[in-house]
Amino acid sequence: MNPFDYSSPTSIDEALADIAVRPRIEDRSGGTAKFIAGGTNLIDLMKERVMRPQALVDINRLPLADIVAQPGGGLSLGALARNADTAQHPLVREQYPLLRAAILAGASPQIRNMASNGGNLLQRTRCYYFYDAGVPCNKHTPGSGCPAATGLARQHAIFGADERCIATHPSDMCVALAALEAVVHVRSRTGTRAIAFDDFHRLPGERPDIDTTLADDELITHIELPAAAQFSRHCTYLKIRERASYAFAMVSVAAAIDLADDGTIRDARLALGAVAHKPWRNRQAEQMLVGRPAHAASFAEAADLVMADARAWGGPGLPDSLPGNGFKIPLARRAIARALEMALAGVVSNTGEDAAQLPEAVQ
Numbered sequence: 001m002n003p004f005d006y007s008s009p010t011s012i013d014e015a016l017a018d019i020a021v022r023p024r025i026e027d028r029s030g031g032t033a034k035f036i037a038g039g040t041n042l043i044d045l046m047k048e049r050v051m052r053p054q055a056l057v058d059i060n061r062l063p064l065a066d067i068v069a070q071p072g073g074g075l076s077l078g079a080l081a082r083n084a085d086t087a088q089h090p091l092v093r094e095q096y097p098l099l100r101a102a103i104l105a106g107a108s109p110q111i112r113n114m115a116s117n118g119g120n121l122l123q124r125t126r127c128y129y130f131y132d133a134g135v136p137c138n139k140h141t142p143g144s145g146c147p148a149a150t151g152l153a154r155q156h157a158i159f160g161a162d163e164r165c166i167a168t169h170p171s172d173m174c175v176a177l178a179a180l181e182a183v184v185h186v187r188s189r190t191g192t193r194a195i196a197f198d199d200f201h202r203l204p205g206e207r208p209d210i211d212t213t214l215a216d217d218e219l220i221t222h223i224e225l226p227a228a229a230q231f232s233r234h235c236t237y238l239k240i241r242e243r244a245s246y247a248f249a250m251v252s253v254a255a256a257i258d259l260a261d262d263g264t265i266r267d268a269r270l271a272l273g274a275v276a277h278k279p280w281r282n283r284q285a286e287q288m289l290v291g292r293p294a295h296a297a298s299f300a301e302a303a304d305l306v307m308a309d310a311r312a313w314g315g316p317g318l319p320d321s322l323p324g325n326g327f328k329i330p331l332a333r334r335a336i337a338r339a340l341e342m343a344l345a346g347v348v349s350n351t352g353e354d355a356a357q358l359p360e361a362v363q
Contacts, residue, residue, distance in 0.1 A: 073227030079118030101349035106172035118220035125167035153314025153324035165208035178279035179271035201278030231256035253339035303336035
């Protein structure tokens with residue numbers, strides 16, 4: 001790990017001033033200064049010399065850990081509230097079970113105790129090649145190539161990718177936040193702004209090295225959740241992974257439906273994880289479900305619509321007829337239909353205590 005300066009401000013203004021005095025450079029270090037809270041991703045990247053900030057501004061002493069109800073409904077999640085505390089908060093448990101399930105499906109209890117809400121949003125995308133500082137990678141240096149596109153791509157993107165980058169965003173929490181249409185509030189020395197969650201993470205395009213639309217000198221202060229009582233009863237977070245213990249998703253689905261009295265679908269939300277450079281929503285599929293009966297045929301049709309633009313990447317894999325991550329396409333299609341069936345049945349998750357509640361039809 002390279003040497004770096006360190007500061008621990010006690011106010012937001014002081015933290016923003018500490019970041020502002022650092023010169024800005026665009027290179028594989030990701031800038032010369034970084035905010036740090038739990039450090040569960042940043043420190044790993046620094047150890048591997050993938051990111052080499054010259055200064056860390058520790059924000060753990062800032063007053064940004066509160067979780068509070070909003071006057072008009074909804075909830076404000078402080079950026080420094082830990083993932084574990086967020087998942088166990090009474091208002092989250094009661095009003096946003098989808099978010100709670102997604103958080104508990106992610107990482108290990110030890111990491112959830114350290115990881116902050118703001119930091120969860122800022123996780124770097126996952127790719128074997130990106131995490132190796134000695135390998136050419138467009139996320140290290142744009143223009144150097146993407147070895148994953150023709151190489152080892154088992155965990156990689158099937159949406160929104162091209163030859164420049166096929167990495168995937170790893171967060172479980174962010175998939176639920178996308179489905180719930182959260183808003184990210186940030187602050188800099190020049191003011192504040194609110195970023196719709198769909199606009200916070202970005203597709204790689206010509207700059208695969210940039211994961212979000214957050215400026216270097218902006219600090220996440222809180223995440224706003226709109227009121228979503230209509231989705232608290234019929235929602236689920238389905239995570240498909242290679243082992244039951246701590247592992248990143250191969251495919252995940254956040255699904256929520258609002259049912260009318262006659263059993264038809266009044267509203268629906270669908271977001272996928274581990275399939276793109278950002279949490280992936282398909283509003284066309286959501287809209288297609290509205291007014292339809294809540295049964296398997298509708299769910300299968302929605303899954304087909306979501307998967308229509310999927311594309312596989314990488315070298316030889318399983319099954320033999322598909323490229324390296326081609327298996328994700330049928331896997332994701334089945335996962336979407338299954339998640340909607342679980343949401344209809346009121347089963348919030350396929351992990352932990354909720355797994356025992358899975359009805360036979362969706363096991």
